[in-house]
Amino acid sequence: MLRDSAVQPLLTDYYQFTMAYAYWKCGREERNAVFELYFRENPLGGEFTIFAGLQDCLLFISKFQFTEEDVNFLQSVLPPTTEQGFYDYLRNMDTSTVTLRAVPEGSVVFSKVAMLEIEGPLPILQILETPLLTLVNYASLVATNAARFRLAAGPEKRLLELGLRRAQGPDGGVSASKYSYIGGFDGTSNVLAGKLYGIPLFGSMAHSYIASFTSMSEVKVQQTLKPASEGQAAVDFVSLCEMWLVRVCCLLQVPQDHTNSSELAAFVSYAMTYPGNFIALVDTYSVMRSGVPNFCAVSLALHEMGYKTHGLRLDSGDLVQQSLKIRITLQACAKEFGVSWFSEIPIIISNGVSEKDLINLQNQRNEVDSIGVGTNLVTCPLQPSLGCVYKLTQVCGKPRIKLTEDREKMTLPGKKTVCRLYGLDGSPFLDLLMLSDEPAPKAGEEIQCHALNGKAESLRVTAARVEALHRVYYQHGRLSQSLCTTSEIKRHALNSLNNLHPKHKHLQNPVPYQVAMSLKLRDLLNDLTKESKTIAHSPE
């Protein structure tokens, strides 16, 4: 497992240890606390988020244990007055008294609703804060970004993630591949991610491959290819391609001396290597005067030998306009040479593709079949951080609140449950935050609650179905359910997103999904706010 080395108990903020020591030193290390992990605003201008990273959190928590080396390191960096007993306490620290409840990974979630709620001794939960945030923040952001790319592209286009080289380092790249797949991509170029998570792999050739050839003489050493059908004699494939180039240039009215012979050599060589999997990059030189004629010539030669071409890739220029021109050329070849599949050769595009490019693509005629996305997917430039927070809601059974002058940063007190309310159409329409001792609303019964977003208005709603959003995933030192595979999470994400009403999924100006609190929670919030504002310093 890749994550083992990076995700370890020391992957946390220093202040978690100074605070843990303060709790321990003052005899507060057994205090039971509840923290919630949530975000304040949906990312990327949207009104939904895909919750991801839970399996990584569970793996981390279930293996959580300081090594002697860890403890020795902490001894070297904490103030020398720190007592030895604290280090023994760390040596024996485990998560057997920690309970983790969460929304199932891949679910659609909304702002201010806890994706994850964790209960246990205060110092342990404090040390877990940073790694849990680190594991959820980027995973959820990139899964959401990928889901938006999928919505922008529509369900038909094939989406390929190519961002490894532009990600935040090696593990950032692997996370990007995994969570883009979960969010709605079809494959990746990242071989390690393919191996670790079973993600379909994709790729053919780079410009450097084509540039590495200097002339046709390079492919004349070993110029024969066996036809696809068994038992037939090998054919002089190089000459066959050259013959086809003459015919293609004639049809397309391209002067043959405009086609680049080193590009042809590269295509021929690749085709001889993978005759049944030929895909070519056609924009190293002129697309229409060299790349496409060379591609057609090699593909027609392959056809003559019983092979079918898999596609061509465009990586520069006006990708949409070129796709139209290329389709016309492919159709012309199909007709002229009687090769019907030729008109349907997949056209793959890449080169800085953004969400906006995909929206534009949906709004104009194009002949693009597959889209490779790198930088704009993995670095989430529109909003490079989800900004999850991890807030204390209860200590020793007492609800806690953080009041600040910044209303947005105020927390909601108390240990809670969350019910998702579904309408008659089967779509969820409201997430209801309640105190954990409140009974869940019943289907068909009208309830009163208090909206969280915008103006804090009073609402009356009736659900056709009510779902408890959180499940227990970790308790008594054990996973309560088996870990999900990447493809299970991907499936759940797809279902969860499909089930959400389209109005919340618009990429621009979506309708906010309603999040509300129960009247009891609202009353507690009001009481604590008042109390805190008038609280007296009690000198006894």
Place this chain on the structure above:
Amino acid sequence: MLRDSAVQPLLTDYYQFTMAYAYWKCGREERNAVFELYFRENPLGGEFTIFAGLQDCLLFISKFQFTEEDVNFLQSVLPPTTEQGFYDYLRNMDTSTVTLRAVPEGSVVFSKVAMLEIEGPLPILQILETPLLTLVNYASLVATNAARFRLAAGPEKRLLELGLRRAQGPDGGVSASKYSYIGGFDGTSNVLAGKLYGIPLFGSMAHSYIASFTSMSEVKVQQTLKPASEGQAAVDFVSLCEMWLVRVCCLLQVPQDHTNSSELAAFVSYAMTYPGNFIALVDTYSVMRSGVPNFCAVSLALHEMGYKTHGLRLDSGDLVQQSLKIRITLQACAKEFGVSWFSEIPIIISNGVSEKDLINLQNQRNEVDSIGVGTNLVTCPLQPSLGCVYKLTQVCGKPRIKLTEDREKMTLPGKKTVCRLYGLDGSPFLDLLMLSDEPAPKAGEEIQCHALNGKAESLRVTAARVEALHRVYYQHGRLSQSLCTTSEIKRHALNSLNNLHPKHKHLQNPVPYQVAMSLKLRDLLNDLTKESKTIAHSPE
């Protein structure tokens, strides 16, 4: 070493293997090639970049070897027609015939100048492409971002990196901490990065720590503290703090019932835990009516017992204005109570601090001593990717070029050397790209060259000193020099940046640094461009 598990030979794009097979299959696997790794534009609107990630590249290359498990996985994903001999070739693949030259890590570098040049068999260099890009791209970007934060803050402020929870996953967070330190930060909150790279650690308490207290009764269990001097009897510290709060409130004219007693409890508890390292977060409730009075009371109590407070932290609101008000309060306490160090207690700020905030800070009166930066440092929102490329420049001794309709994406042909030319003031003023067989220009002799940036004008320049920019770091399967430590690289980055003329370091509208090519390189470029445009398909 953290990186071991993530950085492995499979951490590459799938097409590197399909291309490698094509090279192998056509007998081209021994072809000697040269690739350059560079970026096309300096990031973040600046005119310099800090080159980082080299040691990670060297570690990776020096351990490069496929495992049997890797090869088995590749067999399962490459087309079934792939010959067994190729897998044997991969099993035996190593980097003993690879030579890596590079600019020393931490150096200031500029667009289109190779940070790294690698020579060796074509398929190996192809497989190395993605991991090298992944290791250099983010490292250099975040080091450059950190250097810009340092320039914006000025040399006096203490800069602390707090971004782990907002980074691209666990390893993204560790990379961020390491390369921010190299780029000019003074410390990090990331304990694992502190352990791995010897970075000073920083942190005290979070809002949750304060919110976990409910009243002063919680600190009355164990309320004594021993004075700093040996042999003195323990004192009732809780009562001492309460006494000081009365005096402070009186001085500051704050009604004592406006101060929050649970906040005071938290401060008292932390002070009793770390009396010699007290730092408090003062904005959980009202800063001026609760946080600061409570902080002053506890700090004065500590002073009475012989301890000195380390600082206070502000995490919300108008940080600059508050720093001024707080300084006045601290000075008032210093004067009233005769505690001279009180007026110099460090004020630490955090909360979404950006480069722009630091520029504004430099331009207005403030009393800020230390600044914590998270999201805006580690995610580089102004430009989340450096966009490094890895381009073929030579195959079998023949210079190669990539010509596209996009001029910016054109490559410069041939294996090169780079000389950095220094002026009489000791600052570099021009990087000269030359073909590798050209002699370096001599100090004091005028040379003619051709500017790369802007209009391609002819230049005549004379250097006071000439430096060969690249060094050999890896050859014959061995590191040519020992790996640098993080602090050595940090020192080099500081020197390299200090040595650069200020006009190139302006954060807004800097003067571009001159990059030029030798006349011989210019001629080669012109010849290849012409040749490629008129190249004929040679049917023999």
